[in-house]
Structures are given as C-alpha cells and as structure tokens.
Amino acid sequence: MSVLSVAHLGPTSYRDGLALQEALVGARAGGRTGDWLLYPDHPPVLTVGRSGSEASLKADPETLAKLGIEVFEVARGGDFTWHGPGQLVGYVICDLTARGRDLRRFLRDLERSLVAALGEWGLAGETVEGRTGVWVQGEKIASLGVAVRRWVSYHGFALNVAPDLSFFDLIHPCGLRGIHMTSLASRLGPDAPGLVEAREVVGRHLAQTLGHTGVRWASAEDARRESWPGGAEAEPARAAS
Numbered sequence: 001m002s003v004l005s006v007a008h009l010g011p012t013s014y015r016d017g018l019a020l021q022e023a024l025v026g027a028r029a030g031g032r033t034g035d036w037l038l039y040p041d042h043p044p045v046l047t048v049g050r051s052g053s054e055a056s057l058k059a060d061p062e063t064l065a066k067l068g069i070e071v072f073e074v075a076r077g078g079d080f081t082w083h084g085p086g087q088l089v090g091y092v093i094c095d096l097t098a099r100g101r102d103l104r105r106f107l108r109d110l111e112r113s114l115v116a117a118l119g120e121w122g123l124a125g126e127t128v129e130g131r132t133g134v135w136v137q138g139e140k141i142a143s144l145g146v147a148v149r150r151w152v153s154y155h156g157f158a159l160n161v162a163p164d165l166s167f168f169d170l171i172h173p174c175g176l177r178g179i180h181m182t183s184l185a186s187r188l189g190p191d192a193p194g195l196v197e198a199r200e201v202v203g204r205h206l207a208q209t210l211g212h213t214g215v216r217w218a219s220a221e222d223a224r225r226e227s228w229p230g231g232a233e234a235e236p237a238r239a240a241s
C-alpha cells in the first residue's frame with residue numbers, strides 16, 4: 001500500500017478543518033489523492049454527533065458564550081465531545097473500500113493505533129466492550145468518532161495530551177455519565193510527551209496499523225492543494241464516540 005500523508009495544520013477553526021476534510025474526502029473518493037491524517041490545532045469547541053442528546057450538555061448557552069465556545073453539529077457518530085488546546089485531534093481520510101468497507105474494523109484499528117502509541121510512553125491503554133475509545137485504568141484518555149462518504153472516512157480521534165480537563169465538566173463526554181477523563185500530562189507529569197512528539201508517534205502507529213509502508217510528512221498547503229471543492233454528497237454513514 002502507499003504511504004500515509006500526515007499534515008499538522010496549525011491553528012485551525014473547526015469550520016475550516018471540517019471544510020478541508022470534506023474536500024479531501026472528495027479527492028480521495030475520486031482517486032486524486034491518497035490517505036491522509038490531519039492534525040488541526042482547534043480553539044476550544046464542543047461538537048455533537050448525529051446520535052447526540054441535549055441532555056449530554058451540562059452548560060447553559062450563557063456559560064458557553066462567556067467562555068467563547070461554539071457548538072457544532074457534525075455528521076460523525078457519537079455524542080458531545082470537546083476539542084481544544086493541549087489535545088491531539090486527528091482527522092483520518094482513509095479509503096475504506098481497500099479495507100473491505102468494514103467500519104467497525106476501522107474503528108478498532110484506530111483504537112489499536114492509540115493503544116500502541118500509549119505503550120511507547122509506558123501507559124497500558126485499553127478498550128472497553130461496548131464503548132468506543134481508549135482508557136487508562138478506568139479513565140478515558142481518547143475519544144473516537146468517524147463518518148463515511150463514498151466509503152472514505154473522515155473525522156477521527158482526540159487524544160488528551162495536556163489539555164485543561166475542566167472543559168470536560170461542560171458535558172457528559174460522549175454521552176457517558178460518571179466517567180472521568182484523563183491525559184498524558186495527568187498520568188506522566190513532567191515525563192509526558194508534548195504535542196510534537198505525540199503527532200509523530202501516533203502518526204507512525206496509525207500508518208503501521210492501516211497497512212501503509214510509511215509516513216509522508218506534508219504541509220497544510222500540500223493538503224489544501226490536493227483537495228477539491230466537491231459537490232453534493234449522499235448522507236454519510238456514521239459510527240462512534
């Protein structure tokens with residue numbers, strides 16, 4: 001198989017990140033580009049998937065407005081989650097036709113990639129039956145939510161590297177009650193990796209798990225250049241959170 005193209009987008013509004021994903025989905029479905037992993041740096045934002053519930057949002061509109069946090073309804077599966085500084089957000093644009101059109105397998109591959117990456121830092125990541133995501137000693141460290149158009153995936157995962165975990169108090173993360181979120185910084189203290197190292201390690205493991213021969217580090221401009229505006233798409237399949 002080909003290499004996985006990986007790009008750190010830098011500061012990116014959620015709206016702009018979504019537009020780039022959708023453009024790359026069109027390019028991938030049309031055979032104009034290969035698989036991509038995009039790393040945006042989002043300002044604080046809440047997103048909710050198609051299976052989300054208003055009951056999962058604990059903060060009122062006035063509180064969100066004071067914090068400057070927007071809420072986006074998106075096509076991925078899953079419920080409410082938070083993105084923001086200190087979190088490694090990864091959007092995976094992947095041709096699932098070449099992988100047997102197996103969305104559940106793809107989700108498990110994303111989880112396996114994150115568990116393998118955590119292992120490099122001495123953490124025993126684990127999955128929980130019936131709950132998508134990755135956990136460390138009963139606390140959730142990574143969330144997943146994907147969508148598919150024309151059998152090309154988009155959206156992806158969010159790994160907590162060193163975010164302000166108090167933002168998760170605004171929601172019931174992924175619609176789950178009574179869970180605690182954790183991060184690499186919380187678990188490893190001064191030995192925790194930064195975002196630069198986390199991007200490299202996770203990108204390498206994801207490429208290996210998806211069967212790519214390696215990683216091609218690309219620029220944000222490379223990603224934009226290989227994308228295309230696309231047209232109307234069918235209603236996407238969803239899985240996750």
